[in-house]
Amino acid sequence: MFISREDISRLTIQRMVLYHSVLKLMQEEGITVCISKELGRRTGISPHLIRKDLAYFGGFGTKGVGYETDYLFRRIEEILGYDTSWNTVLVGLDMPTVVPVMCYSRLWPEAIKIVAIIDLGKKNQGMAVHNLGLTIEPIENIKDIICSRKITIGILAVPPSYAQKTANQLIRAGIKGIVNFSSFPIFAPEDIAITQVNMTSMFSQLTFDLKHVATNGSCS
Amino acid sequence: MFISREDISRLTIQRMVLYHSVLKLMQEEGITVCISKELGRRTGISPHLIRKDLAYFGGFGTKGVGYETDYLFRRIEEILGYDTSWNTVLVGLDMPTVVPVMCYSRLWPEAIKIVAIIDLGKKNQGMAVHNLGLTIEPIENIKDIICSRKITIGILAVPPSYAQKTANQLIRAGIKGIVNFSSFPIFAPEDIAITQVNMTSMFSQLTFDLKHVATNGSCS
Incomplete structure (x- = not known):
């Protein structure tokens, strides 16, 4: 179909x-x-x-x-698309959204299979992430990592000011879809699937509503 | 305004x-x-x-x-509404989305201040959550907890089949807004602000697009 x-x-x-x-x-x-x-x-x-x-x-x-x-x-x-296993690279360790992966990989659906972790900084290189059975690798190896492990999805968890540059590197290396956890939007060619996830934005609708819509207290 | x-x-x-x-x-x-x-x-x-x-x-x-x-x-x-501090109760520990709170509380915006943690099960009661300086409390105390600590927001992280029942308990106890991390939608009176967060759903648009939209391989 x-x-x-x-x-x-x-x-x-x-x-x-x-x-x-x-x-x-x-x-x-x-x-x-x-x-x-x-x-x-x-x-x-x-x-x-x-x-x-x-x-x-x-x-x-x-x-x-x-x-x-x-x-x-x-x-x-x-x-x-849950019946397929999607090989995925996690890029960036600075965002709090990445912590659950390190602690507990069930945050994503089972179909998302993390097969590589990349960090932009030098200090975590080579560190083992035991629950995933992976070691942290440098961004310089991105093309080889994506091609050799048949990776289609990148989870972007870098600081906002690095988001677009890193997305460009992933796209040049052959990635097909990006889940962007950084709070900045990224731009990509039309044939690249992009999902923006902004945790702050999810809370903002609520705090906006609570601030601007009058409610009556119910503790008495 | x-x-x-x-x-x-x-x-x-x-x-x-x-x-x-x-x-x-x-x-x-x-x-x-x-x-x-x-x-x-x-x-x-x-x-x-x-x-x-x-x-x-x-x-x-x-x-x-x-x-x-x-x-x-x-x-x-x-x-x-980020200039206000919103006292918040975290309800439920079973969901992976809660792990970052236990590890690292910066997942939410700074304005969201977690002042209570409730678990439905018995086994974690009284356990200390050191990075938040809180202990886990039972749902039976919800009304007292919400009123005495001036809590307006509840973060719902219970298994899907408990979501509506627990939301009802929070609303009866005086909560004004709920961020629902369970994968089931919850229903509430109009004056209660609700935000649904479904992590699986965010990945689904991507896996759907990748499955159904033809892309050309770029590894050669």
Whole structure:
């Protein structure tokens, strides 16, 4: 199945991720068949929109019967690309977002497989990251690292002022997608997939709302 | 200044966060006056839209001269609510997103001040979290904890199947805003500010794009 990037909105993908989470829970609960109404109840998305989303990718259910939970789960994994292992390089160690990788690699989905860690600075070079079974390597080796380990994704966790320069190095070395954790946006050619993750920005909507929307205290 | 939540789009807030990051870097570089063209060059946002965003909040610049960097930075901090300290409770320890808090509390903006940690399970109760100077407390004490420590924000990091139930407990106890790190959406009354953070979802757009958009290999 080939789908052009433009055909599918970001919101559709986000909803698919949600269906995936809910279906996983339903599997754990031993529910073998699910109907769009139940998916709707658990996700807050209208059953009509759920049927439309799923029909877009080929319609996996039987009218009046519903969807087979396992089958739908596997199909969504395929659609989202979770059925593939994506070799990934982590670049930069200065950002707090990288700490969980060092402590605990389950922050990312299982399909994201970290196969190299690069740091811009000299002082961490050669250091072992035991839970990943990797050693920290220099940016100078990036092209060889990406090509020899068939890496497609780079996780960018360098200080903001290095973000664009480092992204350019990754792209020149053959990377296909970048998850940018630095707080600065990066620019790339159209054929490079970019996801910007700004943790501060996620909190900002909340602090903005709390500051500017009057609320009544409830502690009395 | 009172601004209704409906007046300001999420995208405006996200752009304000970006201006904030860029202005911080400009301050560090010793740039005392900045023009919208330079802000535009660094953020990728059109200077026209930047002027429009800033004018919306009151117009901080002088025509033909630009904005005073320090002043604009401080005004944006005020607008985003970063000038206030937000007492926050962290609820749940099961999610990998919580690990950085235990290791390294700088994952959140400085304005977010963690003053309590609650776990649903029994086994971690009373355990000290040294870098935060806190001990883990039980959910049963939630109302007292929220009221006595003037807590407005809850960070929800419980397993997905506990997310809604725990959110309800926080809301009943008087919380005003929730940052939900569990992969399930939560529902709340309109006067409660909610931000959903789904790390898996951020990677999914990328793996979707990489899977469905043809790319040419560049290793040769």
